[in-house]
Amino acid sequence: MQSGSSLLEKLPPTPLSKPAKSAMGKTGSWRTLKPVIDLNKCTKCGLCWLYCPEATIIFTKEEGPKIDYVYCKGCGICAEECPAKAIEMVREF
Amino acid sequence: MGKVIITTGNYSAAYAAKAAKVDVVAAYPITPQTSIIEKISEFIEKGEMKAEYIRVESEHSAMAACIGASVAGARTFTATSAHGLALMHEMLHWAAATRAPVVMAVVNRAMGPPWNIWSDHVDSLSQRDTGWMQFYVESNQEIFDTIIQAYRVAEDPEVKMPAMICSDAFILSHTSQPLEILSEEEVEDFLPPYEPPFDITDVGHPVTHGNIVWPEPRGESPVGYMEFRYLMHQGLLNAKRKIKEIAKEFEKKFGRNHGDLIEKYKVDDADVAIVSMGALAAQAKYVVDLMREEGYRVGAIKLRVFRPFPDDEIREIAKGLKALVVADRNISYGHKGISATEIESALYSLEKRPLVLNFIMGIGGRDVKPEDQRKMIETVFNIIETGQLTKEAEWYGLLR
Amino acid sequence: MTILGLPEEEYIMSGNASCPGCGATLALRHVLKALGKRTVLVIPACCTAVIQGLYPRSGIGVPVLNMAFEATGAAASGVVAALKARGKDDITVVGWAGDGGTADIGIQALSGAAERRTDFIYICYDNEAYMNTGIQRSGATPYGALTTTTPVLGKKEHKKDMPMIMAAHKIPYVATATSGYPKDLYEKVKRAKELKGEGTRYLHILSPCPPGWRYDSKLTVKISKLAVETGLWILYEIDHGKFKLSGPSKRLLDPSKRKPVEEYLKLQGRFRGLSDEDIREIQRWVDENWKNIEKMMETE
Numbered sequence: 003m004q005s006g007s008s009l010l011e012k013l014p015p016t017p018l019s020k021p022a023k024s025a026m027g028k029t030g031s032w033r034t035l036k037p038v039i040d041l042n043k044c045t046k047c048g049l050c051w052l053y054c055p056e057a058t059i060i061f062t063k064e065e066g067p068k069i070d071y072v073y074c075k076g077c078g079i080c081a082e083e084c085p086a087k088a089i090e091m092v093r094e095f
Numbered sequence: 096m097g098k099v100i101i102t103t104g105n106y107s108a109a110y111a112a113k114a115a116k117v118d119v120v121a122a123y124p125i126t127p128q129t130s131i132i133e134k135i136s137e138f139i140e141k142g143e144m145k146a147e148y149i150r151v152e153s154e155h156s157a158m159a160a161c162i163g164a165s166v167a168g169a170r171t172f173t174a175t176s177a178h179g180l181a182l183m184h185e186m187l188h189w190a191a192a193t194r195a196p197v198v199m200a201v202v203n204r205a206m207g208p209p210w211n212i213w214s215d216h217v218d219s220l221s222q223r224d225t226g227w228m229q230f231y232v233e234s235n236q237e238i239f240d241t242i243i244q245a246y247r248v249a250e251d252p253e254v255k256m257p258a259m260i261c262s263d264a265f266i267l268s269h270t271s272q273p274l275e276i277l278s279e280e281e282v283e284d285f286l287p288p289y290e291p292p293f294d295i296t297d298v299g300h301p302v303t304h305g306n307i308v309w310p311e312p313r314g315e316s317p318v319g320y321m322e323f324r325y326l327m328h329q330g331l332l333n334a335k336r337k338i339k340e341i342a343k344e345f346e347k348k349f350g351r352n353h354g355d356l357i358e359k360y361k362v363d364d365a366d367v368a369i370v371s372m373g374a375l376a377a378q379a380k381y382v383v384d385l386m387r388e389e390g391y392r393v394g395a396i397k398l399r400v401f402r403p404f405p406d407d408e409i410r411e412i413a414k415g416l417k418a419l420v421v422a423d424r425n426i427s428y429g430h431k432g433i434s435a436t437e438i439e440s441a442l443y444s445l446e447k448r449p450l451v452l453n454f455i456m457g458i459g460g461r462d463v464k465p466e467d468q469r470k471m472i473e474t475v476f477n478i479i480e481t482g483q484l485t486k487e488a489e490w491y492g493l494l495r
Numbered sequence: 496m497t498i499l500g501l502p503e504e505e506y507i508m509s510g511n512a513s514c515p516g517c518g519a520t521l522a523l524r525h526v527l528k529a530l531g532k533r534t535v536l537v538i539p540a541c542c543t544a545v546i547q548g549l550y551p552r553s554g555i556g557v558p559v560l561n562m563a564f565e566a567t568g569a570a571a572s573g574v575v576a577a578l579k580a581r582g583k584d585d586i587t588v589v590g591w592a593g594d595g596g597t598a599d600i601g602i603q604a605l606s607g608a609a610e611r612r613t614d615f616i617y618i619c620y621d622n623e624a625y626m627n628t629g630i631q632r633s634g635a636t637p638y639g640a641l642t643t644t645t646p647v648l649g650k651k652e653h654k655k656d657m658p659m660i661m662a663a664h665k666i667p668y669v670a671t672a673t674s675g676y677p678k679d680l681y682e683k684v685k686r687a688k689e690l691k692g693e694g695t696r697y698l699h700i701l702s703p704c705p706p707g708w709r710y711d712s713k714l715t716v717k718i719s720k721l722a723v724e725t726g727l728w729i730l731y732e733i734d735h736g737k738f739k740l741s742g743p744s745k746r747l748l749d750p751s752k753r754k755p756v757e758e759y760l761k762l763q764g765r766f767r768g769l770s771d772e773d774i775r776e777i778q779r780w781v782d783e784n785w786k787n788i789e790k791m792m793e794t795e
Contacts, residue, residue, distance in 0.1 A: 009317060010326065015194040015255050015292050017323055019303040021556040024510035025548025027314075032515065048499045052677055053716050055513060055521035057505040061498055073509035077516035077705075078713030091713075118580035121573060147576035152607030156569030159562065159604065163537065163573025166560060169580050171573075189563055295560045296578060296586055298533045303553035305561030307545065316551055 023073065029056075033076025035091040039067055043088035050080035050089065097277045104267035107235040107274050108174060108200040108260070109134035111242035113144045114282040115198075118169035118289070121149040121160035125179040126212050127264045128202045132174060154179035158186030158197070165195035166304065167296050170246065170289040173197065176264065177204035177218040184222065190257045191226025191327060193304065194292035196249035197257040198242060199227075203373065203424075204264040205459040213460020214264040216372060216425040220401070220433045226327050228258035228334055229401040231372040235272040237353045238262050240345065243277065246286050247341050253333040255292050263374040264460065277349065285348060331403040338400060354397055356405035361387065362394030362412055367475050369420040370396045372434060375463055379422075382468045393472055398434055406441035413442055418450035418475045422468065422491075424457040431455075431488035450475065452484060456491040467491060501681055502528045511554025513546040516712025518674035518702035518719060519620040520546060523555075523591065525677040526618060526700075529684035532557060534587045537571040539601060540564040541593035542627045543620070567592045568604030572613045579614075587688055588615040594635035595625045597699075598657045609664040612694035616687045619657060619697075622704035630707045637727075638780065639773045640765045642707075649768050653780055661697040662733045668693075669733040670741075673701040675719025679730060679742045686734070701728045709764025718762055726753035726781050729788065738791050748789060756781055 019025075039050075044066050051061035058070040059080065069080075081089040102110070108131045112120065120139075122132045138144035147169075151157045154175050161171040175183065180201055190197050201219050205211040219229060228249065230241050238260060245258040262268060293302060308320045335356060342355035360380045362368050371379045376397035383395045396412060396419075398405075413419065423432025430436065435453035442448045454471045457463040471491060478484065496503040506527035513520040519542055527534070534557045538544055544561055547553045562570045567590040574588050592601055597619035605617060624642045625631040632642040634655035641649050662669045667690050672680040680700060687696035703719050705712040722728035723743050730744040740748070747753050756778050760766040769777075 010322060010329075013318060013322065013326060015326060015330075016192060016304065017306075017308050017550045018293055019306050019547070019550045019553040021301055021303070021506075021508055021554075022552040023508045023554075025508060025552035025554040026510055026512040029510050052499055052501070053521065055507075055517050055524065055715070056509050056511070057507045057524055058509045063498075070509060075515035077715070078711070079516055079521075079715055082713040083716050119573065119576045121569075121576070147580045149572050149576050150611065151569060151572070152603060152610075156566065156572075156604050156607060159566035159569035160573035160576070163560065163562075163570035164577040164580075165573070167535075167574040167577030167581075168583075169573075169577035185563055186566065295535055295558050295574065296583060298535070298558060298586060301532075301556065301558040303547055303555060303559040303561070305544075306547040306550055306553055306559075308550045314549060314552075316549070 028072050029075050030072045033074065034094050035076045035078060036071065036074065036094050037069055037076065037078070037081050037089045038092050039069065040088045040090070041066060043086045045086045047085060049083055049085065053079050053083050055079070097275050097281065099273055099275045101271050102235065102274050103130065103269050103271050104235045104238050104262050105130040105202070105269065106134050107239040108242060109138065110274070110276050111239040112172040113138050114277050114279055115170065115243055115246050115286060116279055116283065117146050117172040119147045119149065119161070119164035119171045120173065121151050121157045121164065121171070122173045123151050123154045123157050123175070123179060125176050127204060127268045128174045128176045128200070131200055154182040155186055158183040158190060161197045162186065162190050162193055162195050165197055166193060166291050166293060168289070168291050168294055171197050172199070174200040174202070176202040177206055180218050180222060181206065187222055187225040187227055194255040194330070195257060196255055198245045198249055199257070199259045200238070200242065201259045201261045202264050202268045203261050211459045212264060214266055214424065215458050215460065216261070219259060219261045220425050223402055226256060226331065227402065228256060228331065230258065230260045230399060231401060232260060232262050232353070232399070233374050233377040233397060235267060235274050236351065238267065239274055239276070240351055240353060243282055243285065244341050244345055248334055248337045250289060251337050254330045254337055256327065256330045256334065261373065266374040335403045335405065354399045356400040357408050358397040358399055359412065360395040362396060363415070364392065365394035366392040366417045367420060367472060367479065368394040368396050368412065368416055369422060369468060369472055370398055370434065370438065371422050372398045372401065373424065375422060375424065375457065375468070378465055379468055382465045382472070385465070386469060386472060391472070391476065401434070404437055404441065409438055409441045410445060413445060413449050416449045418452060418479050420471050420475050421451055421453045422471060423453060423455050426455050426458065435488065450479065450482065450484060453488040454491045455488060461492065500678065501525065504528065506556035508554045508556060511546050512548045514706055516705045516715045518704060518715045519543060519622055521674045521677070521715065522620055522680060522700045522702050525681050526684050527557060529681045530587055530589060530688060533585055534589055535560065535574060537562050537567050537574065537588065537590045539567045539592050539596040540627065541596050542622070543591060545627060564596055565600040566604055567596055567601050568608035568617065571615045572608045572611065575613055575615050587691065590615060590617040592619055593627065594619060594621040594623060595633045598634040598655050606664065609661060609666050609695040614692060614694060616696045616698070619699045620702045621699060622702045622707055624707050626704050626707045638777055639769045641768050642765070658697070658699045666695045666697060667735055668696040671699050671728070671730055673719045673722060673728055673730070674703060675716040676723070676730070676742055683732065707765070710762050714762060718759065721754065721759040721762070724754045725756045725759045726785055727756055727759055729784065748785065750782060750785065
């Protein structure tokens, strides 16, 4: 029986995870299409922020939406729902 | 000295849960456990016991509720038998791997079909691989005392594993014996306040319990699933030591000793010992006394703790014996008696091993009288000189 | 800080394991905004169990007790009882389960918890099949849908009406919602949270699933809205026994205002096997549901 193991001693008695981004890694690598926002057309309505399942769109009233491309999976909901048609899905590669 | 009353095994379990000041009870009725939870309901509704009782709609839910309560900071208790225990099986695994120190009274009852409400140990022994500690007791006082001791062992930071205390259907559950009830103050002194394995309700420091762990170390995790399972195993190994320490402490404080992992009775100068679990261990001592008067060098071993398995203790005793009669009130179909299998496994590493004669007896509550235990012991004395077993396991009293 | 009237704070962490366009995760994001940080989630085996990602990280920002598939209602009952025993009454316990863990394997524990007036919120996110294990049919799968266990002939039975089953338990609050109307969902979760102390509150959220329903992930919100606009999914609340239609469903008592079901069905590959007769059957089922709603509203 192994005893005095420093690795096992540091573990919690049962696996406990902490809230964190990147629980599945940099999921931005999943996408083939990426949303690109034309801030000239954007009316800062906030709907893209509302409908993003991933919370990867940061939105402020002043600056409008900004996409976190590290994690954006490229689902296309924001582009589809944008009333001003300000978001275009562009091929990644 | 606490109050002494005459009461049943089931009520003894209820009194123990009350004395241990459990916070949450979640249980579903099944014969012959019912009077445990009825008594607890009465305690609670009369205001004598301050606990939340969840009248769950199945045993599977009972264990799930106990796990939820346990990681939300509550000392928990439940009770069941046979099919109820079998229904809980998934959640027994879950409780052990969650390191939730749930304590459960199991009234051993035969599995159906056909329906049979009387005692054998197949129900609880079928759960031996789930990670639960298992105690098999021989008297109502031992039910009470062991439940108290079990909370202490289960909740110990070096253990943090759940425990079941098994008692025979009707023979103990519904039979009245004297019981000294320890007061809540005395028990509070003996049991430190409950500490959960983790607190899921700590919203200031949120944790997620139970999401995927890879087989191998991956990402930032230096370990895989296997290491966490080893921690559970380690908890049970630590329990071996703790059970002994706590039994000693209990004896010092309350003056009673039921054995720790095992109980030895007149074994030190014996050639043969009969190994029993549960109520038959009490009767075995009576048979040993009768046979000793006739000159037999015989002793009795109560296998009190089945998990963690006391291999060292078995090996130690075996060194001085010529034969063991292992009386199993159970069967692992297609093989042999379960405690015989485990005992033989423990003895394997000895150079000189005693004979092990396994009797399957008392299945489905078939009565095992003192003369039956005597006959089993005599069988071994008859073959001890030749050192030859006619068969590995014999179903005692089977009608053909 | 709020955006569009909703709290800014996010409890869904980016980089989780959800499929792109996941209707369930979109719903959970807004559910957690309504619940806030003093929340404990009990989550059985389901998509969200996997969406949390790998140890030692979790994609959800509140405490989560993962649980065996059928045991959500029971485990949550245990957490609630422990909090009561400890005198801690400012934490919301929420079961968050898929349609399988709610309407099929989990229904017993949920029904028991509701009958015992367990003081928690139970939310079913309904992607209409056992999606986590690979799109097998559940009791909540709609008529005609192709799933991996109804791969050729499609499901032959209509969808189990779980919200009405919960209403029959006479619990204080039952509500339906869908991912495409997040503000409606947010208000309903807030209402459920308000009713703490009154027993079990139940929400049922239709959550479109791109791989399972077989559509391009960008259409999740659109399909969600179409489900409501065709009358196929009805938004309502039963608040202390009083039935109220909500949002866009309010005007759909008039059948002429409902879009034909084909508009919803044709966008999804799981319905490609429908015959004209099947489509008529689905339309008939929708119309019958609305007639029942009408009767219910008349008797109040």
